[in-house]
Amino acid sequence: MKTLVWVEHENGAIKDATLAVVTAASKMGEVHLLVAGSGVAGVADAAAKIAGVGKVHLADDAAFANALPENIAPLVVELMGHHDAFLAPANANGKNIAPRVAALLDVMQISEILSVESEDTFTRPTYAGNAIATVQSSDTKKVITVRGTSFAKAAAEGGTGTVEAVASTGDKGLSSFVGAEISKSERPELTSAKIIVSGGRALQNSENFHAIIEPLADKLGAGVGASRAAVDAGYVPNEYQVGQTGKIVAPEVYIAVGISGAIQHLAGMKDSKTIIAINKDEDAPIFQVADIGLVGDLFKIVPELTSKL
Incomplete structure (x- = not known):
């Protein structure tokens, strides 16, 4: 074959x-x-x-x-x-x-x-x-x-x-390339990153997302992801989205911060080798797939974790 x-x-x-x-x-x-x-x-x-x-x-x-x-x-x-x-x-x-x-x-x-x-x-x-x-x-x-x-x-x-x-089949004239707006980042691309730090709706706004998630990602040399809820709320652009309608990832370590764990998000990251979840709701579905779970206030836990790295 x-x-x-x-x-x-x-x-x-x-x-x-x-x-x-x-x-x-x-x-x-x-x-x-x-x-x-x-x-x-x-x-x-x-x-x-x-x-x-x-x-x-x-x-x-x-x-x-x-x-x-x-x-x-x-x-x-x-x-x-x-x-x-x-x-x-x-x-x-x-x-x-x-x-x-x-x-x-x-x-x-x-x-x-x-x-x-x-x-x-x-x-x-x-x-x-x-x-x-x-x-x-x-x-x-x-x-x-x-x-x-x-x-x-x-x-x-x-x-x-x-x-x-091989011989070209040529331009069929059905479409044309107008341009591309490609985001540039010094961080690893999501689909190839070995470590990913993702944030969810619990971060409340874009300012908190950048202030809480990005310093941790920088310390770890990680890619930055987000749940659909965070993207829909305008915290970060679409290319950050991990999930069924976003990017499918399987890094060595996936850190989910303030993400409840909707089915659509789990579909995009549950093949990660190690999943770490930080959420104040101990009944959040994300803990069902997490290897390590930490229940608490992300606004206190994540900055403390970042400072100790």
Whole structure:
């Protein structure tokens, strides 16, 4: 079985999400990668070094510069003539591209797989992660998105794959790239951070959020996250949100400050290796998944903890 993996890259560097997808694809069969973009030969060379990769398909064209899904999907469909499955990370780009590929191939997409049981059988979460469904697909071509936190990352070095240029399918003229407002931070990106400190609605306002959460995160070299309630209340921007409708994370340590633990939030962080919860409500659902729980006033506990680090 031949699999085709979408390579997520930015500023010439391959994102960690791709390495997890490679691991998932390797459980299904031979792994081929697709590097699409403009001036991305260097990315293709780096992709060829990923352990377990047999071939890298390089599509270098201005039409693919910003990964517009309307242009990428026809390219993937063209390559699927020689592949049995297409896999992409379950992130913004992957969720944009995969459904279009599935529609063009007239097959059912399998979303956010957690494991590969066999070439045609997978597990995936349902009911906000409260149940795990086992799904078997009879489609001859499979389109799959992968929850990266459920798979180990393939080694970025040590592979001996070959790079093969493929013909561009061009600009379909269905969409155009206008611009991007990208937030910049010296802190680790949420999806790759080893430690995350998240704040919830109990912080009361944006000023408290920054005054309480950020000093602790800085001391720990951690990423900063938030519950949906904190984001909806305007404490922090959307990109901070952890949860079912935000980012799915699985750091070594997840510190939840003033977060009650709604199902939607737990779905995004319950795979963390160690969960530490700080909340004044001893009956808060977050304590049911926490490895370490501290009941008390976060406005006293967190500054004291920060001062002792």
